[in-house]
Amino acid sequence: xxxxxxxxxxxxxxxTPGDLVRAARQSYQDGWxxxxxxxxxxxxxxxxxxxxxxxxxxxxxxxxVGGLMGLCAMFLLETWINTLAYPINIAGRPLYSxxxxxxxxxxxxxxxxxxxxxxxxxxxNGLPSLYHPVFNAPNFRDGASVDKFFLCxxxxxxxFDLIEAKKYLxxxxxxSVVEVEY
Amino acid sequence: MATSEIKxxxxxxxxxxxxxxxxxxxxxxxxxxxxITDKITRIVLTPHTPMGWFFLFSVFGALTVMLLVxxxxxxxxxxxxxxxxxxxxxxxxxxxxxxxxxxxxxxTLISAILLLFKQQWRNSISRFAEAMTIFAVMCAGLxxxxxxxxxxxxxxxxxxxxxxxxxxxxxxxxxxDVFAVSTYATISVVFWYVGMVPDFGTMRDRAKSKVAQxxxxxxxxxxxxxVKHWVRFETASLLLAGLATPLVLSVHTVISFDFAVAILPGxxxxxxxxxxxxxxxxxxxxxxxxxxxxxxxxxxxxxxxxDRHIDNMGKIMLVxxxxxxxxYGMEAFMAWYSASHxxxxxxxxxxxxxxxxxYWTLITCNLAIPLTTLWVRxxxxxxxxxxxxxxxxxxxxxxxxxxxxxxxxTRDYLPSSWGTYRATKWDYMTFVGTLGMFTTLFLLxxxxxxxxxxxxxxxxxxxxxxxxxxxxGNGD
Numbered sequence: 197x198x199x200x201x202x203x204x205x206x207x208x209x210x211x212t213p214g215d216l217v218r219a220a221r222q223s224y225q226d227g228w229x230x231x232x233x234x235x236x237x238x239x240x241x242x243x244x245x246x247x248x249x250x251x252x253x254x255x256x257x258x259x260x261v262g263g264l265m266g267l268c269a270m271f272l273l274e275t276w277i278n279t280l281a282y283p284i285n286i287a288g289r290p291l292y293s294x295x296x297x298x299x300x301x302x303x304x305x306x307x308x309x310x311x312x313x314x315x316x317x318x319x320x321n322g323l324p325s326l327y328h329p330v331f332n333a334p335n336f337r338d339g340a341s342v343d344k345f346f347l348c349x350x351x352x353x354x355x356f357d358l359i360e361a362k363k364y365l366x367x368x369x370x371x372s373v374v375e376v377e378y
Numbered sequence: 379m380a381t382s383e384i385k386x387x388x389x390x391x392x393x394x395x396x397x398x399x400x401x402x403x404x405x406x407x408x409x410x411x412x413x414i415t416d417k418i419t420r421i422v423l424t425p426h427t428p429m430g431w432f433f434l435f436s437v438f439g440a441l442t443v444m445l446l447v448x449x450x451x452x453x454x455x456x457x458x459x460x461x462x463x464x465x466x467x468x469x470x471x472x473x474x475x476x477x478x479x480x481x482x483x484x485x486t487l488i489s490a491i492l493l494l495f496k497q498q499w500r501n502s503i504s505r506f507a508e509a510m511t512i513f514a515v516m517c518a519g520l521x522x523x524x525x526x527x528x529x530x531x532x533x534x535x536x537x538x539x540x541x542x543x544x545x546x547x548x549x550x551x552x553x554x555d556v557f558a559v560s561t562y563a564t565i566s567v568v569f570w571y572v573g574m575v576p577d578f579g580t581m582r583d584r585a586k587s588k589v590a591q592x593x594x595x596x597x598x599x600x601x602x603x604x605v606k607h608w609v610r611f612e613t614a615s616l617l618l619a620g621l622a623t624p625l626v627l628s629v630h631t632v633i634s635f636d637f638a639v640a641i642l643p644g645x646x647x648x649x650x651x652x653x654x655x656x657x658x659x660x661x662x663x664x665x666x667x668x669x670x671x672x673x674x675x676x677x678x679x680x681x682x683x684x685d686r687h688i689d690n691m692g693k694i695m696l697v698x699x700x701x702x703x704x705x706y707g708m709e710a711f712m713a714w715y716s717a718s719h720x721x722x723x724x725x726x727x728x729x730x731x732x733x734x735x736x737y738w739t740l741i742t743c744n745l746a747i748p749l750t751t752l753w754v755r756x757x758x759x760x761x762x763x764x765x766x767x768x769x770x771x772x773x774x775x776x777x778x779x780x781x782x783x784x785x786x787x788t789r790d791y792l793p794s795s796w797g798t799y800r801a802t803k804w805d806y807m808t809f810v811g812t813l814g815m816f817t818t819l820f821l822l823x824x825x826x827x828x829x830x831x832x833x834x835x836x837x838x839x840x841x842x843x844x845x846x847x848x849x850x851g852n853g854d
Contacts, residue, residue, distance in 0.1 A: 214844045236411065236580070237836045238608040241844060248606045255613045259621075270557075273537060274548045282545040289549050296549040299632055300557040303625075307561040310621045314568045317614035321607040323575075324599035331602070340603050341580040343411030343841070 200378040204329035205230075205350035206361050208370040209339060213239055216345035219368040221245040223349065226364075230353035234330065234346040242345075255317050262312025263305045270304035271297055333376045348376065404499045404838055406681035411842075414682065414835050418828050419584045421677055427825065430676060435821050441814020448807040449524065457527050459804045465797045466787040470805040471525035473779040474812065476633055477661065478518035479559065480654070480775065483626050484662020485511030486566060489573070490622035493615070499690060501834035502682045506673065506823070507666050508570045513819040514665070515563045517812040522555070524808075551635040558632040565625055569618045575601050576611070577828045630655045637782065644724040644786035647712065653705030660698040660744070661775035663691050667768035669820065671761050673829070682830055685759040692758035695748060695771065702778075703745050720791060728785045732798065736781050743774025 210216045213235065220233050220242050233242040240250065274297040278284075283291050318324070330336050330348060340346055347370075349361050358375070365373045395403065405414075452459060462469040485507040492500040523529045535556045537546050546553050578598030585591045601607070634654035637645040667688065674683040713725035728737045747770055757763045789796045823829065836842050 212844075213842065217844060233605040234603045235605055235608065236603060237833055237842050238612050239605050240609055240612070243605040243609045246605070248609060250609055250613070253610055253613055255610050256617065259614075259617045263621075277537060277545040278548055282543065284547065286547060286549055293549045296554075299551075299554040299628075299635075300548060302628060303554075303557040303561040303632075306621045306625045306628075307564060310565045310568055310618055313614045313617040313621070314572050317572070317610045318599065321604075321610055323601065323607070326595060326600040328600060328602055337583040341576075341583045341601075342415045 202378060203351045203358060204332075204376045204378050205348045205356075206358070206365055206373055207330060207333045207336065207376050208347045208349075208365040208368065208373045209335055210345040210347065210368075210370050213237070213242070213345055215368070215370070216347055217241045217245050219347050219365075219370070222368070223347070223364075227355060228349055228353055230350040230356070232348050232350070234336070234340045234348065236339075236341050236343060236345075239345075254320060255313055258316035259309045259313035262316075263309030266304040266306075266308025267301050269308075271301040274300060329376050329378050332378075333374050335372060335374060336376075344371070403684065404686060405502065405684060405835065409681060409835075409839060411836050411839060414830075414839075415580060415584070415832055417679075417682070418830050418832050418835075419581055421824075422581065422826060422828055423585055423590060425587075428676070431821060431825060435818065438814045438817040438821065441811055442818050443814075444807055445811020445815055448804050448811055451804065452524060452808070453529070457525065459802065460808075461799055461801045461805055463797070465790065465795055466784060466799040468525075468783050468787065469799060470801055470809055471521045472636075473776070473783050474809050475518050475521035475525075476654075476779045476783075477776050478514045478521070478812065478816075479562075479633060480630060480658030481662045481665045481772075482511040482514035482518065482562075482566070483630060483655070483658040484666050485509070485514070486562075486622050486626040487659055487662065488666070489569065490619040490626065493619045494623060498838055499687060501838060502679075502684075502830055503666065503670060503687055504834070505570075505573065505831045506669065506820075506829045508566065508573070509820065509823045509827075509829070510662075510665060510669060511566050512563070512570060513816050513823075515559070515566060516819070517816050519559060519563060520812065522559075551632065551639045554632045555636060558629045562625060562629045565618070565622055569615075569622055572611075572614060572618065573831060574827065575599060576603065576833045577831060579603065580832055581828060627655055630658045642786050642790055643718070643720040644709075644728065644782070647709070649705055649708045649712070653702065653708075656698045656701035656705065657775060657778060660695060660702055661772055663695045663698070664768040664771035664775070667691055667695075667764055668772065671765045671768070673824065675761070677824075677829075679830070682835065688761065688764055689755065689758045692752050692764060692767075695767075696752040699744065699749050699752070699771075703749060706741070706745070724786060724789070727789050728781055731785065731789065733781070733785050733788070736777050737785070740774050740777040740781055743770045744778065748774075 208219065210219065216233055216235065217239070220231070223231060224246050229247070231246055233239070233246060235242060243250070275292060275294075278293070278297075279291045289296075330340075330346075335344070336346065338344075347365070347368075349356065349365065351358075355361075362373055362375075460469055460471070462471070488500050488507040489504040489511075493504070523532050526532060534540075534544075535546060535553070546556075548554075575598055578594050579601035582591055582594040582598050585594055631651040631654065634650035638647060638650040640646060670683055670691075671688070674680055710725055713721045716722075728734070748767055751757055751763075752767070784799050788798055
């Protein structure tokens with residue numbers, strides 16, 4: 197992606213999660229779409245307020261698919277090894293001993309479900325991404341990971357106008373509104 | 379929990395009892411987002427490492443070096459330097475393996491099962507309990523690997539396509555172990571790391587030195603706290619917790635199959651899976667206490683790891699201790715009720731045979747001392763008492779594995795093949811060496827990573843709550 201220039205957006209800083217959620221909800225209702233909230237704690241209300249539907253999140257589906265693939269892969273591998281690739285008589289037990297195969301297959305179900313859930317979560321979040329424009333805001337790194345709550349209206353939104361948007365954000369009574377550069 | 383022991387209105391009551399619920403507070407009321415962030419990040423980001431840390435690091439580092447010496451000699455000479463022989467082919471290596479992996483289980487119980495049960499008090503202790511799990515599993519994993527005699531061929535345990543076209547034997551519980559333990563180690567590391575990413579973001583933003591900023595910046599993966607990220611993060615955490623719960627129960631179950639599937643008297647019993655899992659959690663909580671009590675004192679974390687945590691862990695030990703006691707009782711009962719001559723003899727031999735002292739040590743350390751005293755709340759909140767208790771239970775649980783493995787193996791069906799077992803100095807050096815390795819790793823963790831999850835503690839504070847009025851102000 198070529199480096200962008202200019203304004204990424206406007207970042208309003210709030211003292212409490214309640215203020216953030218109220219501002220985010222109002223902005224979404226007023227037609228803003230290119231926006232994000234930043235918080236030091238998990239704040240599901242804010243995500244809902246900006247139109248993020250938890251139910252349509254893909255992480256649980258990834259987890260399920262990963263788990264089923266792990267289950268099938270291990271069970272088929274065991275069956276293939278014990279019956280075709282290396283059939284060996286152990287104390288007269290049948291070659292296809294499916295009850296014994298359950299244990300490794302069960303473990304692999306959990307292994308691949310867990311790895312899928314974790315990696316899928318990072319991938320959908322677009323992480324790792326060591327650079328992001330919001331880090332350029334002077335007050336972001338002091339507060340966003342400690343005790344302040346941020347709402348960012350992004351310049352890519354068709355409603356975005358630097359002067360108007362700044363006035364709009366100030367109407368919510370934030371601590372500060374700063375312009376974020378790319 | 380009984381708050382009736384404190385008088386309402388007294389300063390003690392104001393400080394420790396939450397007026398909303400009438401229960402003991404999980405953390406002290408004066409804490410804020412900023413104060414807990416400062417407290418936890420300062421431990422790591424300070425340029426001044428406490429002298430005590432260096433002292434402990436040198437002591438336990440020396441023990442780790444001793445482990446390396448023992449392992450080097452083992453690789454040069456072979457497993458003959460240990461006391462293992464016929465009939466006791468599973469000596470210290472397997473005792474220590476089962477003991478260490480059991481210790482790990484409490485970490486997963488705290489981080490996963492208590493999360494699913496919404497036990498918020500766990501938030502302060504989950505991170506270092508999970509770290510304990512990982513280091514304990516590392517120590518545990520070492521033992522089967524060195525016990526195979528030729529550890530450089532350890533990859534033969536895995537189903538890999540070699541040129542010899544030889545494949546593992548999936549009908550053996552020992553092969554199941556490979557999958558149970560490797561999955562457990564992987565999922566524990568992933569769960570631990572994922573849970574630390576938001577805190578790494580905080581560390582990156584608080585770090586003053588360039589090295590620390592780069593280090594925490596990279597391992598935080600660029601976490602910026604977007605609320606959308608948080609939602610997926612919470613979903614993934616819950617899923618990992620939901621997966622770790624059946625996993626942790628299965629791991630010790632599979633380990634108990636190593637014994638229960640064999641036909642040896644004293645091993646071949648169906649009580650083993652639940653009895654092993656309960657024993658694992660029992661010893662694991664003891665180890666969490668062994669670590670938590672000095673940590674909270676030395677790093678002044680009494681406001682975050684409160685008496686209530688220690689008290690609750692004491693209660694869990696009491697419960698699991700009784701389950702373990704039931705297991706011992708059932709073993710004795712079944713020895714009589716099964717009407718099997720060999721089962722009866724094995725039990726008699728355990729209690730009154732030449733190694734009877736180990737059985738009575740285990741009964742004393744696991745049942746007699748803890749299950750009579752842990753009832754008393756005053757003692758459960760006495761740190762010295764609980765620290766000593768945790769050491770006693772860990773000793774008892776080690777002896778439980780010793781009794782199961784050694785007494786059953788020394789005297790099985792055929793008296794002509796009976797033997798005895800006396801560990802060599804290399805056995806002891808390897809065992810004590812892993813204690814050194816475990817503690818060294820834990821000291822490094824405490825120095826370089828945030829040992830208490832800050833973002834989870836924030837959720838316990840009033841500042842994280844949204845007043846309904848504040849949201850409803852506009853529009854809806």
